[in-house]
Amino acid sequence: MSELAAPTRRYDYVTDGQEIYRRSFAMIRDESDLRGLPTGLHTVATRIIHAAGDVAITSEIAAHPEVVAAARSALSNGAPIITDSQMLASGVTRRRLPADNEVLCTLRDERVPGLAMQWDTTRAAAAVSLWGDRLEGAVVAIGNAPTALFHLLELILDGGPRPAAIVGMPVGFVGSAESKVALAEHRLADGEQIPWLVVHGRRGGSAMAAAALNALAHEDELA
Amino acid sequence: MSELAAPTRRYDYVTDGQEIYRRSFAMIRDESDLRGLPTGLHTVATRIIHAAGDVAITSEIAAHPEVVAAARSALSNGAPIITDSQMLASGVTRRRLPADNEVLCTLRDERVPGLAMQWDTTRAAAAVSLWGDRLEGAVVAIGNAPTALFHLLELILDGGPRPAAIVGMPVGFVGSAESKVALAEHRLADGEQIPWLVVHGRRGGSAMAAAALNALAHEDELA
Numbered sequence: 001m002s003e004l005a006a007p008t009r010r011y012d013y014v015t016d017g018q019e020i021y022r023r024s025f026a027m028i029r030d031e032s033d034l035r036g037l038p039t040g041l042h043t044v045a046t047r048i049i050h051a052a053g054d055v056a057i058t059s060e061i062a063a064h065p066e067v068v069a070a071a072r073s074a075l076s077n078g079a080p081i082i083t084d085s086q087m088l089a090s091g092v093t094r095r096r097l098p099a100d101n102e103v104l105c106t107l108r109d110e111r112v113p114g115l116a117m118q119w120d121t122t123r124a125a126a127a128v129s130l131w132g133d134r135l136e137g138a139v140v141a142i143g144n145a146p147t148a149l150f151h152l153l154e155l156i157l158d159g160g161p162r163p164a165a166i167v168g169m170p171v172g173f174v175g176s177a178e179s180k181v182a183l184a185e186h187r188l189a190d191g192e193q194i195p196w197l198v199v200h201g202r203r204g205g206s207a208m209a210a211a212a213l214n215a216l217a218h219e220d221e222l223a
Numbered sequence: 224m225s226e227l228a229a230p231t232r233r234y235d236y237v238t239d240g241q242e243i244y245r246r247s248f249a250m251i252r253d254e255s256d257l258r259g260l261p262t263g264l265h266t267v268a269t270r271i272i273h274a275a276g277d278v279a280i281t282s283e284i285a286a287h288p289e290v291v292a293a294a295r296s297a298l299s300n301g302a303p304i305i306t307d308s309q310m311l312a313s314g315v316t317r318r319r320l321p322a323d324n325e326v327l328c329t330l331r332d333e334r335v336p337g338l339a340m341q342w343d344t345t346r347a348a349a350a351v352s353l354w355g356d357r358l359e360g361a362v363v364a365i366g367n368a369p370t371a372l373f374h375l376l377e378l379i380l381d382g383g384p385r386p387a388a389i390v391g392m393p394v395g396f397v398g399s400a401e402s403k404v405a406l407a408e409h410r411l412a413d414g415e416q417i418p419w420l421v422v423h424g425r426r427g428g429s430a431m432a433a434a435a436l437n438a439l440a441h442e443d444e445l446a
Contacts, residue, residue, distance in 0.1 A: 004334075004352055006342040007377035011405055013398045015344040015370055024396040053394040053425035087433065090313035111227075119229040121238040129227055147238055154230035171276040171430070173247040175236045182234055202276035207394070207428040210310065 024050055031055045040068045041197075044215040048199065051211035060200040062184060067165050067195035071139045071216040072098075074164035080104050080138045081213060082131055082163075084124050084170075088143040091210025096218040104138075106130040125151035136161035139216065142168050143209030146175035153179075153186055156194065165195045167212045169204035177201050247273055254278045263291045264420075267438040271422065274434035283423040285407060290388050290418035294362045294439040295321075297387035303327050303361045304436060305354055305386075307347050307393075311366040314433025319441040327361075329353040348374035359384035362439065365391050366432030369398035376402075376409055379417065388418045390435045392427035400424050 014020050025046055032055040034042050045061050075081070078099040083089045089105040097103075106112065106127045115126035124145030131138070135155075140163045142149045149168050156162060168183040170176045180198040187193065197216075199208055237243050248269055255278040257265050268284050298304070303325040306312045312328040320326075329335065329350040338349035347368030354361070358378075363386045365372045372391050379385060391406040393399045403421040410416065420439075422431055 004338065006344070006352070007374065007381045007383070010377050010380055011373045011401075013370060013373050013401065015348065017345045020345070020370075020395075020397045027396045050396070051394065051428065053396065053399060053427060087310055087314040087429065091310040091429070115227065121229070122240045122243070125238065129229070147236060147243075150234045150236050151230065154233050157233055158230045160230070172243075172273065173250045173276065174243045176276060178234075178236065204276060205274065205428070205430040206310065206314070207430050 028055060032058045034058065037061060037063070038065060043219070044068060044197070044212055047211040047215035048208050051207045052199075052203070057199060057203060057208075060203065061198070062200055063197040064193055064195040067197045068216060070195040071165040071167075071197075072219070074137055074139050075099065075101055075217050077137075079164055080134055081217075082134065082138045082140045083209075084127065084142045084148040085144040085206055088141060088206040088209050088213075091206055091213075092217075093214050096214050098217065101217075104131070104134060121151065122147040124148040128152050128155060131161075133161055135163055138163045139213070140166045141209045141213050142166070142170050142179075143204065143206040144170055146170040146172060146179035149179040149183060150175070153182055156188070157186065159189070162188075163194055165197070165216070167209055167216070168196055168198045169209040169212065171203060171205040173202055176204065180204075251278060255281045257281065260284060260286070261288060266442070267291060267420070267435055270434040270438035271431050274430045275422075275426070280422060280426060280431075283426065284421070285423055286420040287416055287418040290420045291439060293418040294388040294390075294420075295442070297360055297362050298322065298324055298440050300360075302387055303357055304440075305357065305361045305363045306432075307350070307365045307371040308367040308429055311364055311429040311432050311436075314429055314436075315440075316437050319437050321440060324440075327354070327357060344374065345370040347371040351375050351378065354384075356384055358386055361386045362436070363389045364432045364436050365389070365393050365402075366427065366429040367393055369393040369395060369402035372402040372406060373398070376405055379411070380409065382412070385411075386417055388420070388439070390432055390439070391419055391421045392432040392435065394426060394428040396425055399427065403427075 076098045080102040082104045116123040125147040128151045299321045301322040339346045348370040351374045
């Protein structure tokens with residue numbers, strides 16, 4: 001380490017991480033209109049807007065009224081987080097998790113390519129079927145593939161395991177918006193819904209989904 | 224695997240991955256105006272727009288004229304990819320890399336917290352100083368921290384190692400836009416620039432940066 005020295009400061013920028021967060025969240029509160037969202041969702045929404053770098057995303061955020069309580073309670077009780085992509089799994093801040101929760105992604109399971117071919121679907125969708133019983137009570141986040149979200153809903157509507165909450169934020173031009181409408185409108189056989197959180201429209205992605213998970217995992221905005 | 228069966232299809236959606244890509248890229252070409260960008264950058268821009276889920280990002284994409292050639296040549300010759308976050312490293316599609324290139328992220332190096340404290344900067348910025356000689360000729364991508372991009376420029380302007388290309392796509396409300404302007408306007412002692420690619424403004428992030436890297440790594444849009 002003796003060779004390492006900080007480079008010459010040539011630009012004017014804030015270098016205190018906590019101060020960057022504080023200023024960022026203050027700017028988001030100033031510029032965004034969170035009035036359409038329940039108060040309990042404001043911290044989660046702020047984190048999503050922060051990850052998007054865009055207050056215009058605010059109007060696309062929608063949620064089931066119980067999603068924050070359901071996800072937080074599940075995670076406190078040790079439920080796993082299950083994701084559709086390795087990138088999203090990497091974005092989960094482990095030190096924010098209340099019970100050293102497992103973060104699971106089955107996309108690279110060796111059975112995935114064969115199942116995808118057999119079922120004529122994407123690997124992301126086939127990977128959902130490998131969640132098996134781990135899905136029961138889990139907090140699920142889809143940040144990439146609309147087909148994974150559709151497949152998950154179909155599994156659940158077939159009477160499969162029920163997760164505690166679903167973060168539905170696939171991104172893209174084909175099927176993304178439709179998959180999020182399907183999540184927001186799904187009804188189980190008993191007429192109930194799995195609590196859900198979405199960014200409607202084409203936008204979404206691993207970064208926003210990870211931000212949502214990190215906010216659901218821990219109450220404190222700056223932790 | 225005998226227990227696994229595809230769930231009942233209940234929604235109407237495209238399940239062929241290649242077809243999803245094809246339709247997505249066709250929609251992007253229909254809806255976005257790429258005329259402001261050099262032809263050689265169209266595939267890369269299409270991938271960035273795809274990751275953003277938003278054609279409005281097009282006008283924020285800007286690049287040095289040599290960035291595609293410089294990055295592709297470096298990667299073909301085995302240069303490493305260096306990133307500011309584990310999430311971005313996870314987003315690099317390994318099978319697209321032309322030379323089984325190493326993907327390096329030093330954020331979790333044990334020296335990082337101490338250096339960040341000593342230098343009064345963020346861990347993301349301190350981690351950049353640990354790239355050392357690996358930086359010479361590398362393809363660098365910043366998808367999270369503006370402080371990492373500023374720190375990188377300061378290292379280079381101090382006469383440090385010169386990467387082959389820099390993808391500058393930090394996201395956020397504090398310093399993000401400014402760091403990308405600094406990258407686009409930097410000048411080395413010889414008056415030259417390191418070839419660069421940015422998404423101007425507050426938007427950016429790991430997903431767009433990974434999409435850019437994946438497009439720079441491999442010419443074929445659908446590979």
